[in-house]
Amino acid sequence: MAVRDGVAGWSPDEADAWIGLLEAHKQLTRALDAELDAAHGLGLSTLEMLGRLAAAGDRWPRLSELAAETGLSLSRVSRHMDALERRGLVQRRRCETDSRAVEAHLTGAGAALQREAEAAHAGAVRERFLDQLSEEELAALATVFRRFAPRAAAACDAVPATGEQD
Numbered sequence: 139m140a141v142r143d144g145v146a147g148w149s150p151d152e153a154d155a156w157i158g159l160l161e162a163h164k165q166l167t168r169a170l171d172a173e174l175d176a177a178h179g180l181g182l183s184t185l186e187m188l189g190r191l192a193a194a195g196d197r198w199p200r201l202s203e204l205a206a207e208t209g210l211s212l213s214r215v216s217r218h219m220d221a222l223e224r225r226g227l228v229q230r231r232r233c234e235t236d237s238r239a240v241e242a243h244l245t246g247a248g249a250a251l252q253r254e255a256e257a258a259h260a261g262a263v264r265e266r267f268l269d270q271l272s273e274e275e276l277a278a279l280a281t282v283f284r285r286f287a288p289r290a291a292a293a294c295d296a297v298p299a300t301g302e303q304d
Contacts, residue, residue, distance in 0.1 A: 178255040184218050188252040191244045198241035
């Protein structure tokens, strides 16, 4: 990559790939976030936390665990949990083995909203992203992103276990 006047000089393909990735991510996440908020009063980060709590089953994960898994700060996770608790969607408690830690669990209402919102979100992702790609394009993207995040889909509890994942 050549640098001219302190600015990266990318080829047209490099610029289209990098800027295209950034713009596509921005446009898709903004649209999906707005749809989730309008329909369910949730953002993408909040839905991810609800999904992780749902995947935990009877376990009460620590908020610090949720922060690490979602890539959010502990204070941001706590703010999300405050709002979810006010809505009756989660319960929190002090950890029995470490009084400094807080654990969370979905309520019945939280589990119902998570399932409903997750189904709507999956449909929106299909419509706005997956259905816009040919089978060849989808395979190419999967190959490329597996290189950068080799086990990302396998580690995500939101991905259906249909056997379609490589």
